[in-house]
Amino acid sequence: MKRFNAIFKKEFLGYFNSPIAYVYLFVYIGLTNWLFFKTYFLSEQASMRSYFGILPILFLFFVPAVTMRLWAEEKKSGTIEILFTLPLQVVEVVLGKFLAAFAFLAVSLLLSISVPISVGISGNPEWGPIACGYLGAFLMGGAYLAIGMFVSNLTENQIIAFILGVVITFGFYILGSPIVTFSLPNFVVPLLTFLGLGNHYDSIMRGVLDSRDIAYYLSMIGVFLFLNTYTIETRKWR
């Protein structure tokens, strides 16, 4: 547990040791607020639907930016050799890095608190869907993070890690949407609809809390963290 803490602390503070964190937070908060408030006062609706609606697309670019360095940087600079010759379990490192990235994502979501505050002041919103929206955003963000972090382990180039991360999360995102499923045989459609990252978020965002949606995101996270651990453990033999 102490070792896990050490990794978590180092990775989380690592974001703030470099300018990346500040640039990221500035752009993220600026962009989400601007996109939201651009139409908010015209819509005359005290809800955060449009805020949560753009998150899946924004995360497509913002989340791989958070995860791209996690492994690629260690490989490029060679520090991975220090890391994995220390008495550490691979799982401790994977979880430490993942949760540090998750905490960073949480910081960026919490810093956009200006949105719900404005909504609360300017109208009388239903808080249920807003809470659900945040839960959905955390879950979906977690799944994106797990995918992005896994991809970062496939290369030592951060730019490639970023681009691959965007492409693969986008692939999962559109998997269940009509644009993919309309041309496919009927029997695979339910499967793809279930696997797609987007559909589950849409139903949580509407305020429908279904354990299947939550289980879906948790298992996506679990699967990619497992794959990540597995590829590192087998790296030795290549």
Added chain:
Amino acid sequence: MIKVENLKKVYGEITAVDNISFEVNKGEIIGFLGPNGAGKTTTMKILTCFIGATSGSASIAGYDVERESFDVRNRVGYLPENAPLYTDMDVLSFLKFIAEIRLISGSVLGPRLEQITATCGLKNVLRRPIAQLSKGFRQRVGLAQAMLHNPDVLILDEPTSGLDPNQIVEIRELIKNLGKEKTVILSTHILPEVAATCSRAIIINEGKIVAKGTLAELSSHSQEYVVAKIRGDRQAVESKLKTVPGADAVRFKEERNGLSTFEITPKKGAPAAEEVFRAVADGGFSLAELRTEGASLEDVFQRLTRSVS
């Protein structure tokens, strides 16, 4: 303390380490010597559990590097080649991070950090980001990191590369002192380093061990020879030298400014240099230089590893 048996590592079609075996006893400093790409780093990476061997086995303090990797990593301090470090951290937080993972905490941590930063000469840079440090200081941070938990075994991949001459001397002294109670393996392609610090050397080339032993043992591999610079007609000098009773072989090296250089391999035990002098005087030539060469580590090394280059 360290035992390596028939270790082999194959990357695709390249055999980086080819069936090597050696042992290192407690309190020894072993120099791992070889040209670049000989397989030194690969062997060290296997010993520190960073990569797995294709076949063969290795153990440190009785723990197998593959099956008991955790115990091995607990007991080994490792300085990888070029000392890769987390450059966005400052020296102190980096060392504290390593200490946390090594489970050094509480009342032990302070004095330990104090001691190690003093030993490695890091006192004045503790608050500096590693990114701003020179190569020499980074190397020291890498050493500090490897020694922090007071390991029984230290594995150092080119510990003095990138240091200036004064720092090299300092680091060598440091390693020598460490070797009094610890087992150290260091790799290098700088020969004087081995002569200066190590009790034994293992010479490795193209993945194979070509020689191992104490420095005296290694030097005995190489035969001495006499170098003579002589003024006079080349042919005449050469035929005269061939009459020297103690000479096994005479090789003409070069001719410059009328001086011909010859290398004479003596028969075992023969006073070849004296005989060459007498022959030269006898033939009426003049002798510009006469010296005995060989039996140096450089010589052994070059002879054993020349096939590659």
